[in-house]
Amino acid sequence: MAYYSKFSENPMRTRTDFQTLVRDLIAPVAGYIERQGARVDFDEGAAVYPMASSSLEGVARPLWGLIPLTVGSGDDCGWWTLMRRVISEGTDPEHPDYWGPTQSPSQHSVEMAAIGVMLMAAPEAAFVPFSDREKDNLLRWLEEIQHVVLVDNNWLFFAVLVQEGLRKIGRADLIDQELQDRYIQRVSEWYLGDGWYGDGPTLPVDHYGAFAIHFYALLYVHFARDPKPALVKAFRERASAFLVPFSYWFAETGEGLMVGRSLTYRFAMAAFWGMAAVCELDGMSPGQIKGIWARQLRSWRDKPIFTADGLMTRGYYYPNLIMCEDYNSPTSPYWAMKAFMPLALPEDSAFWQAEEEPLPCPDKxxxxxxxxxxxxxxxxxxxxxxxxxxxxxxxxxxxxxxxxxxxxxxxxxxxxxxxxxxxxxxxxxxxxxxxxxxxxxxxxxxxxxxxxxxxxxxxxxxxxxxxxxxxxxxxxxxxxxxxxxxxxxxxxxxxxxxxxxxxxxxxxxxxxxxxxxxxxxxxxxxxxxxxxxxxxxxxxxxxxxxxxxxxxxxxxxxxxxxxxxxxxxxxxxxxxxxxxxxxxxxxxxxxxxxxxxxxxxxxxxxx
CATH class of the missing domain: 2.70.98 (Beta-galactosidase; Chain A, domain 5)
Known part of the structure; x- marks a missing residue:
């Protein structure tokens, strides 16, 4: 077990600290991508799905950090050139590293969400420089998500995010709007009240309500080109209602509640709080939201969750395959990068100017x-x-x-x-x-x-x-x-x-x-x-x-x-x-x- 000094020694206090953190988390992965291309492989085992899907995860999941870094500062460390190259390779049916088409269901659908948000939030850096052929390949590959069966849970939002990415770049002609309406209505059926969602028809309660359903809904609110006013209102109201109840799932020192599946995504627990800041939700002050978000990230600094060369491992407080789901591949932990959406905010935003405040949890x-x-x-x-x-x-x-x-x-x-x-x-x-x-x-x-x-x-x-x-x-x-x-x-x-x-x-x-x-x-x-x-x-x-x-x-x-x-x-x-x-x-x-x-x-x- 190893500590990654660039993570554990980062103070995680200022916007600059967190920008540096994202760069330092992506850099080890970028090294593998540079050497291996679209078929990135950490040589740390596998998951239940084909290795091509694990490779796709290794490319797509770091985007969750790179996107807000680019939106907020314009500084991508030159990584968009690399990312565009491997995305082009992975979506080209004639390239040996082609990721293959999505199927019913397929892990490909999960990773398409990050690429959809890439189109929504950073099209100038991530899409415009592609050649016409590369654009055609990518869009043809992406829009397949509308023609396959998705798992009946938070996965339905993956198609919505892809569709909104297509809309943002002017390709609304590729969108099945009836499908989007049906998927959003289906997710709304799992709303339990007081901000809580169940993740699917059996209504399990875990972190997916926060780092998946609320997170994706708020991405729609903030980045979609022409969001429906009624949806914006509903998504904001439900997320605002969630602020205080969900804060009881966190310790004063930042640790999150250890419950439910996919905990190998670790500080993805901070993702909802990041989007709450981006959308300036009512119900908590910017300082309260910032405090929960930053303390959650800092709570990981003393945990041996990395390999010797700075890659995140599978596990929770230490590398541990026993606690993992069968869909956790070596690249899966990089869903943790969803935590960094506040980097899309400018330095003078209320969030970054606020002092961290304590948890608003007065009731014993x-x-x-x-x-x-x-x-x-x-x-x-x-x-x-x-x-x-x-x-x-x-x-x-x-x-x-x-x-x-x-x-x-x-x-x-x-x-x-x-x-x-x-x-x-x-x-x-x-x-x-x-x-x-x-x-x-x-x-x-x-x-x-x-x-x-x-x-x-x-x-x-x-x-x-x-x-x-x-x-x-x-x-x-x-x-x-x-x-x-x-x-x-x-x-x-x-x-x-x-x-x-x-x-x-x-x-x-x-x-x-x-x-x-x-x-x-x-x-x-x-x-x-x-x-x-x-x-x-x-x-x-x-x-x-x-x-x-x-x-x-x-x-x-x-x-x-x-x-x-x-x-x-x-x-x-x-x-x-x-x-x-x-x-x-x-x-x-x-x-x-x-x-x-x-x-x-x-x-x-x-x-």
Missing amino acids: VYPMPANNTIAQRIEGHSVVHYGAPVRADVQPDKYNKFAYSTNFGMEINALQYAEEFRFGDNILAFSFDRGINWQMRRSNSFSRLDGRMLSLGWSTGEQDVETTIEVADDGSFIRRHVFELARPAFVVESGFAVDQWYEEAEVLAPEPGAAETRLLMQDCDRDDIMKTEAVIAVRGANGLSAIRSLDAYPKFAGAARRTHTNLSAPRTATPFLLARLPAGQHTLTHKFRVSSRRDTDIADLLD
Whole structure:
């Protein structure tokens, strides 16, 4: 793992700092493009789609930074000459590096969005210098997006951005306006209220509502040639309504909520805030928006997210393929460049002249009925109790945990080591064969929010459960689970995982240094290790995590040590409580506390 000094040593305070940052992030990629042309390959593996699509990503995704750099300063470091050359090669059917036509569906459609915005925002630098033949090839390749099936989610906006790029350069004759109207109406059907979108008809709630749907809508508002007034009004109003609720997904120090898919795009989390600044949305001051945007970017400076030669890696806080989706290629992380749209603003804009202001998150508990979640502010960080739909077609851990945090990373594959009693975070899981096979939440039957109480009906596929989560001002929360077992079972519940990357996590309760916190299969029948009023608290580099039993069942209190499954640290310890239950009706009740301060008094934490 490597740090990229030009990233980690950049102060990230002024417009000049961020202009330099974009140049320094693109430069290593540009070196590969210069050597390899349109078939750029980092030699770091692959994704589920053909390598030609990965190469297209490597060319198109840096454009998200180059476009605002050009719009705002006119300085492109000479890269448009290079980019035009490889775009010409990639869209020429007779060239050996031709990217190929888009299909139904195809990753090509995703990358066409950046090229569409290129035409919308910077046609003089990016399009006008092409020869007539090069222009014809590019436009013929681009307009194919209107004739293929797109994934029924934020992808629909890719066609809209391409169409608006065509309109900007005077080729409205190529636009299927009925298709655009239908796509925008479809996306509007997923609007949940209070600024929140679901990303598709199953309405999953994740960062795609911000760095995709809102982001693309605001690009339309700002850069489209003749935007429809009604759409401009709707997109601005929805984005303005999103400002305060979405701010609860960020820590005071900038870290974003670790929830949902595609987190390998890292500081793309700042993209919405960048476009909020560009469009001068109502609802927050320029200084508040600037603060959230800049702190999010700075929060990555001390993370080893680069290769030795300055390329972004796949992973989150460290290189990690386990947390990636199958569509994450070596070039995919450069969607993070979407963060830099404020560079399109002039130096004398309100955004760049403003001083950074603190997060506008005054409420310790902030229910969000539109998406069935509750945000809880704890020591400047957020815990979000999650009742949104479980998305089953990607890693379920990114949607089926009871809570997510800006400080404690989620565990992927929470049941991967469950037969060794090493569990991931924030789950309730069942085993009906004495710990060999385990089941956790796969789907919700209902989700209701009543003030500070979130109620969920859910199923593992075999076991139905009703869960209520009560959230308090003091940073604690209680989860109560009601279920009926048809046969005896082991049942486990876990809290947040703590970081033990460079130093071992400490067990502070039931007593300091408690040795017997790992459960072995041969010990499962021992009654002496099962305690009523069980409690477990662990301390790691990023804070403390504790669980206390509030019911009468005897339980084993354990700390699960796991490797390479957490987003924020490659070694973690997760506190859990495990009960052996007979068939019949049961209610498990547990109280949870977390702290990002290592010196928090354990007595106060467990009170």
